[in-house]
Amino acid sequence: MVGGATRTKAYLKRHRNERLVALSFLAPNLIGFIALTVLPILATIYISLTEWNLLKPPQWLGFDNYLKIFVSKRFLQTLGNTAYYTIASVPVGIILAVFLAVLMNGPRKKLNTFFRIVYYLPVISSTVAVALIWKFLYADDIGLFSYFFSSIGLTAPKFLTSTQWSMTSVVIMSVWKGLGYNIILVLAGLQGIAPTYYEAAEIDGANGWDRFWRVTLPMLTPTLFFMTIMSVISSFQVFDQTKILTDGGPGFSSTSIVYYIYNLGFVNMKFGAACTVAVVLFALILLLSMIQWALQKKWVNYDA
């Protein structure tokens, strides 16, 4: 691990500052990036300092929006909902994905292919279509799940119509939908592990479980790092499912923070406030990612 970082530095030191070459690699990426990604974000920051109903010109407010946010109980509630969503869905999703991917990486090629296809089905479909289907499945009394519960003599929880279960139901659907995607990422990572490492471990006398912990998992860490950061980032931005499954309810219990932003901006026509929440959200995610980035030295293996 330590060797990896120093070796990169050494490798790079050996080559002169490759600024121009780097620029030629980066140029197409960077130009579009600045024009169509950075610029709108700067505009968002500007708008967060105004009051804007989209129909009349923006009015300058300074930091008023920011002061209001932190005492807004709605903001805190949706932030809490989103945090719960992230904590519930990210670890479960990644652990399940690793577990299933390892099972799918065995010697039986045809079976593996079959499972790969089936598990990827939810990912292929649009969130809208899937959320609609799950809405039917979750329905009280007449949905399929409720049917299953009553056929074994239990009463189903009110998946979408109680404040206790609403967010959890969204989590379940989202984990289900994203599983195939995470599995593919892990599989790609698994494919990248050179067989030589396994052979070396076998020579050392390691059994299946050991091989997993000593070879597979460490070699997977760059992929897992990527998956964790991306999952956290995208979890904090969950929107479609909450809108379609529960419409944020009952009573805001499953309103995610981005749904709150959308509501502020496009329903209540308070785009300034919406941008403010977006900036705060951004700062929060940035903080989390920076923490994860700093921690990567502790557990991520590059070129071990």
Place this chain on the structure above:
Amino acid sequence: MHRKRGSVSLSEASGIFILFLGALSMVLPFLWMVSTSLKTYNEAFQVPPSFIPQVPQWGNYTEVLNSVPFGRFYFNSIVTSTAITLGQLITCSMGAYAFARLNFKGRDKIFVIYLATLMVPAQVTMIPTFIIVKWLGWIDSFKALIIPSIFSAYGTFLLRQFYMSIPMELEEAVRIDGGGAYRCFFQIILPLTKPALATLGTFVFLFFWNNFLWPLLVTNTTEMFTLPMGIQLFAGRFTAQWHLMMAASTMAMLPMIVVYLFAQKYFVEGIAMTGLKA
């Protein structure tokens, strides 16, 4: 550890069993979707829910095709998704190489900014982006659908991680031979990251195939609609025609399955480590 051919170990069997259970849960909602697409409007809400429609309404599919220009939506979606995928593969693989291997001032700081942009939800940036695109005169054209999406911090990040897990020795060999960054990139990195490229390509294609919010804003006339918007046309103000929407959704899903079937064999190829051992 040699087993007799054809026999299955206990751990393997239980593994496969677990996979099967999971697979069933993956498939169930889709069976439901297809079965709803073959029901009548009333039948779609029957309680208890039935999987087999009484009389399969194949006519639902023709009704969808006849009532909206579905073929045009297909075309638009294919062109858009393909162009974006190719564009992203090119710009992201090159950009990721710069971040992973090349040394230049401020490299890591710029990369962090890349990551940071992923953290701003699309719902807010889309208004300023829309204004920019409108100013460029791209509204209601393929340019608006494609160009803003070619530049992806996500793709750059994904590929950077993959590149960084490739051992340096291979590139060092090229450098010793006197080759530059370009040779390293084309000869070594690209071939080795085919699984990653295939992965990224599939994700990107899929994401933009189902992408809804941005095309909604930048297209005005039905001729420029992509598939997700076409499906939404069946959601009326008070009543949604679920059976038709499910039929439309099923049709929208099919090309994706084809793409995936085609791409997923690339996931199988591992890294060829011929001739070079640590």
Place this chain on the structure above:
Amino acid sequence: MAKKVLALVLTALMAISMLTFATADSGKVDLRLFFWFDVTDLGDWQKTIDEFKTAHPEINVIIEGASWEQYWTKLQTQATSGSVADVFGMVSMYSQDYINNGVTLGLGDLMKADNLDPSMYYQAIMSAYSDGTQYHCLPYDMSTMLMLVNKDILAQCGVDFKPDGYTMDEFMAAMKKIKDGGYYGVNIQPKDWAYYDIMTRAGYNLLDDKGHLNLNQDGVIKTTQWMADLVKDGYMPITTPDLDLFASGKLAMTSVNPEWVSTYTKTMKANLDVIPYPTDVAGGKCVAEGGAWAIYSGTKHPKEAWELLKTLTSAKNAVSMVGASHRGIPPTTDEASKESMINSPYAVPHSQRYIDMLASSTRVDYPHRTEVETEMKAELSLIYTGEVSAADGLAEFQATADDIMNQ
């Protein structure tokens, strides 16, 4: 400084965008028309639009559509960037926002020039489209709510069908019998203007003297709790209209507007009819909302847009499109309009009732309506699921709503 620079840049962008706006010089005028067409709707409007095209060959009508929900997101985005369609759809629930913010074109002069008399429309709805001095939109339909009854279920459970509606006691007795018969009794869980409708019909006044919404009053609380109790006692399922129990014949009564009626009469074989809500109070007012068309204030072709607008909101359209398909109440007061709805192939025996209701109708408009209604929907959903009592819920809602309305 940064603010000035950015403002300058944005202004420059807007200016340049207007300069680069190219009109194809084919001699024809391009008119953009934007509406929440769904698959069936376009079919209905198509006739009227085609007639217009034949009558005006020098105008090229470009049709732009989106589904209902997305329409508003898109409209606001377009309004921000000055690219709204020349003629666009509007509804009475949101019209004041757009009028007050200058998105719509005032129609006063155009109406005068053509001698268009606003009294050809029901005055009940026109206040939503006025800015105090002139009108900004013209209506193409109106809507209010009634209860649609599946008479077959009633017959099966031994309940008498009362075409003029039930008293509260009669209604609850009917509910019990229907539940015993194995069906759901009723589905009314209104969360927006349909909620106002129930309250005003029960005789409550929802606006206080400041013109603000006040739901924290005894009668409203009692009625809301009654609806929540219907769920608790098993007469009412908590499902959204998506999961259509009425269509699958498991629900005896549901609340509907005319468009819903036509959907059900098209797809169900049962005997259906409409009745008023159960009440012990006579003479309550109904709330009327509806759809309209407006012209963009920044349109380059006001005269052509006006021609199109008149066609879309004409009495002829009301008869042939709105009434005939039973998608709404024709907003025009002439006899032909009234009859078109009653004679529609999708009407029920008492469709007349929708029109009669308009004789005593009112509107519930107050400042920051959309924002308050977001809170209202959330609170009502909690009340209907029984997690909070109507008294507590409405009190809490009122506190939040007062803050919003006092902004």
